[in-house]
Amino acid sequence: MSAAQLIQNAWNNQAKWLIVLRPLSWLYRGGFILNKSLYKAGLKQSYTAPVPVMVIGNITVGGSGKTPLLIHLVRYLQNRNVRVGVISRGYGGKGPFPAYVGLDSDADTAGDEPVLIVQSTGVPMAVGPNRQKSIELLLSKHALDLIICDDGLQHWALERQLEWIVLDNNRGLGNEKILPEGYLREPKTRLQGSTVIEHAAQPKMPLNMHLTASAPYLLNEGMVKDFDVNSDFYAVAGIGFPQRFYNTLEKMGIQHFQCHEFPDHFEYEIEDLLFEDSNPIITTEKDAVKILPLLKQNPDFQREIWVVPVDAVLSSACYETLHQQLKQLGIQFDEGLN
Template identity: 70%
Template structure:
């Protein structure tokens, strides 16, 4: 197990030994605050796009449900006639950057989450560490857009923004409420007071809330022609997300209780050997991981182990949509 994975596990367990990392957390806080202040006083330049920018991010390391939320918002805005584009860092992608994300883009080039977002919404999207370059690429190649949504980038102070939504996973919480690397906070919890907080809960609740609804699993290697999903069979559960426990909770909702867990780091670059296990049981996985598996299956048509994919969809409270409409109106964006 890598040191990064050990620390990730320690964060999730709130291990007491993390206190030895407190001096590094102090150093992180100093560097973070210094960098932020340099942007605030104008020593470092902030890029302001010619159209409004909305950032959807979190203050924690690891998954919070941000990507399903973004996908739902994009679909909703498209239905309302808002011309929206999306940018992202493109974690896991090798570039070159900036890069447009297309339906057939490879996760190894642009990242797994961008591929999932575009395959789910067909939204114009560009990725790269330089958010300004990504926005300019979109504006040059797509034409008129009303809004840019930045997938993550909450701490990317070089990008000016008009709207910020922070996804807070109540299931995971803030851990020990310590900054990196003693805890998994990217920013102090006081940051939640200055932005819109969307609480990710297990079930529907009022106000600014979302939860994940589990869809019917589908077969990734559909040439096997299996017509139905049996939740009572044994599985190899393959998961490479920031908070794998959420996937296990999803499996429980499906009635899947018999599986061997195989955890990989977030944004892991899979090889076909990673999907070969001692048992011949079917594989069950997330949509984010399936984006990478699809490419592997094309490269290895001889691979015949069934891979079932569990889709999830963010369900937002009505207050979220009301708030979004109000915030967009404040920056001059009207629904059609």
């Protein structure tokens, strides 16, 4: 087990030994507060884009449902004739940056989540650690009404007009400690003053969302098979919170699967997909964007790989809030569309 997986398991289980990391958490918190105060004092300069910026992020490490929410919002805005673009750090991508993400971009260059976002929506997107350069690249190619920043909640170098924070109640805030003693990137007080979207199957807040799975599809090109829910699967997941994926499989009626977890944004090799028998693999869309190139490079690979797509379902209060916020920013949109 890697160090990353070890500490991820400790966070999820709220292991008592994490207290030994408290001095490092103090250092992290001190550095974070210092950096934020430098921006507030004007000693570090923030970039203000010529169009409104909406940040969608979380205050925890690991999956929260942020990417499905972003994809849903992009589609929603596109259907209402809002000219939207997306920027991201492009974590896991090797650049060069800033990089424009097209339908033919690969995860090795741009990162897995940006590739998934563009393949799902066709949205104009640019990635790179310098968000200003990414925005400038986008605006050099497109006239936009709104730019959504994927993650970047703690990126104070970028001014933003809107912040949506996804709070996953499956994980909650853990032990409510800052990294690395806990999985909080910021204190829970950060939730104040932002639009908080509760991710929960049984929500307590009016602003909420949940994920629903669609029918799995085969990743293997040219292979025709019917999905058999009774198969014995290898569940392969390289995401921040794999337990959510396993819960989804169980809700779909899949009872027989063997879990194979990898670190978030894992760079797969074909050897990672080899097992002793020929049982099928089932995985997430985020993992699929990195596995597909391996299948193209290894045409003799015959094991079925099934992909489970998920969609975000938002409460009516989320749309009402979004409409109000867009109007306040002067962004025109078609309200009458379904």
